[in-house]
Amino acid sequence: METLHPGVYIQEISSGVRPIEGVSTSTTAFLGKAEKGPLDSAHMVTSFTEFQAVYGGFINDSFLAHSALQFFNNGGKRLYVVRVANNAVTADVSLNDRKSAPTKTITIAAISAGKWGNDLDVDIANGSRDSANEFRVVVGSRGLALETFDDLSIDPDAPNFAENVVGAKSQLIRVTVDRDNNSTAPGTSVSGATPATSLPADKRNLTINIDNDGARTINLTGAAGTIAQIGDAIQAAVRALTPLRSSTPTTAYSNFSVSTTGNIYTLTSGSTGKRSSVAVSNAPSENAATLLKLGGANGGAETTGAAVLRPANGSYHVGDSAAGNSVQAVTLGSDGGTPQQPDYERSFDLLNPVRDVNLIGVPGIGTPAMIDFGANYCELRMDCFFIGDMSVNDDTKEEAQTFITTLTKKSSYAAVYFPWLKATDPTGVSADPIALPPSGYVAGMYAKIDAKRGAWKAPAGAEANIGGAVGLMKNTIDAEQDTLNPIGVNVIRSFPASGIVIWGARTLATKSNPEYRYVPVRRTAIYLEQSIYNGIQWAVFEPNDEDLWASLRLNINSFMSLQFRNGAFQGRTPNDAFFVKCDNQTTTQADIDAGIVNILVGFAPLKPAEFVVLKLTQITGQPAA
Secondary structure, eight states: OOOOSSSOOOOOOOOSOOOOOOOOSOOEEEEEOOSSOOSSSOEEESSHHHHHHHHOSOOTTOOHHHHHHHHHHTTOOOEEEEEOOBSOBBOEEEEEOSSSSOOEEEEEEESSSBGGGGGEEEEEEEOSSOTTTOEEEEEEETTEEEEEEEEEBSOTTSTTBHHHHHHHHOSSEEEEEOTTOOOOOOOEEEOOSSOOSSOOTTOOEEEEEETTSOOEEEEOOSOOSSHHHHHHHHHHHHHTOOOSSTTSOTHHHHTOEEEEETTEEEEEOSOOSTTOOEEEEOOSSSBOHHHHTOSGGGTOEEEOGGGGGSOOSEEEETTTOOSBTTEEEEEOOBOBBOOOHHHHHHHHGGGTTOOSOOEEEOTTOOOHHHHHHHHHHHHHHSSOEEEEEOOTTOOSHHHHHHHHHHOSOOOTTEEEEEOOEEEOOTTSOOSSOEEEOSHHHHHHHHHHHHHHTOTTSOSOSTTOBOOSOOEESSOOOHHHHHHHGGGTEEEEEEETTTEEEEOOOBOTTTTTOGGGOBHHHHHHHHHHHHHHHHHTGGGTTSOOSHHHHHHHHHHHHHHHHHHHHTTOBOSSSHHHHEEEEOSTTTSOHHHHHTTOOOOEEEEOBOOOOOOOOOOOOOOOOOOOO
């Protein structure tokens, strides 16, 4: 602060407190085959209704929709979806224009690939506001109108350009205008019925805009006692003008013409093409446009060069219209083949830009290769956790054991659940319960318990009572779980008093990394790491000295104390529960010279009471001697 003149100065002093905000712990991502939806990005939905609007309904060869439904049924709130496909094709129809020798002018395509687009219909008609130049698109399916886009222009320079309007608003289609398609027609302005055939001396002005070059007020000089004289005066006044914009052809003015048929005036631009136009409006004073019935406000009609480039009126099927007449070409939509392992692996890349995802699942793809890839992906990111399924056919203790031993990645960033569950068919096709993978149910339960208790509470036990299931594909008994729990298989079981519950909370690193044997320990570590990481970004490039270290200690201690009060750690006191070190012992002079500040944070994790041992003994009724 400069202190140059005598007086009182105000200066705000930072307290050094920069609160660290805890990250979310249960924002989930599912990858899978869907009926429709984007293939190039991960999209968040917050309800199953929204999922259906974006990704469609239940399909026979995918469990994505079923798992999304059970995720929300069991407490999930935020779900990223990555649609996986194998050579899916987008349905479209290319339409001809209205020229005497028609050519392709527009392609209307389903918003995403898949055979669903073959059910879309589009009706093309003249626009309601300006029927001579604009058009309307009504999108429907199976006789039901779903979207309407009126008053569209084929001109790329127009504010109501069809490609932009539909692209911004439609949830069903995209429009692509053929920009190479041009018009040989000029823009015209035709007077309305019974225009004046002579003009008084005080009504000799009108405002005209040629090829959207800019509105100009012209004065009609000379004799104006006949239709021909008025036409000549308008033509001479316009031809005397020069373009305001370099992009406007000079011929638009120099070849401008006025013709008369009977007592009707036709004003024609000297240029052709989709941007050719003649627009007449009232002059601010001594206005003649009203008398001459020129301009839309005065009963006249104006047609641009783009008018004939509008798609031909008619009804068309996207994807399965027959080529011919007004249809130039058709592409039949297709779901493609069944996605394979490489398709899923490539789709994981779409999650890379998504930094707030915490849980990842590939519902129903219960292969060792998928578990290995998902676990490795989460471990490399260090900010998310993979929830894996086994195959629906892995329904015995021995098959579950074999599945785990087949895995090559025994990571603490992943857990596997067994067996599949039985649920009522939401489509109503099957009268019998259908088999569903556990990952959708489990991810929803993670979110529910996180919201109630925190990520440090194991998502298991009587509290983890699953909704939306009517049974299990395998009812596991204690003796069978005795062999599965020690190798990291989380069993879902059914008990008379508790219903269907998650009865395991172990990571795949149960044997390889016992420090992170339990799901809540790994997830608590992820929560702490990511929260602190996000909360100390301000420290980068700050002077690396005791002031910085003290500030880091203050802010991290404050955050860790809050977690202690929330019950995240073991210990009766904060000193028992955690520590934060950042000083000249953690950061040496060599570190300072290298631009490094080291922060050491330790915490005493809560571990689930996995084995509750009741010891019972007898006591005698004899009094003490």
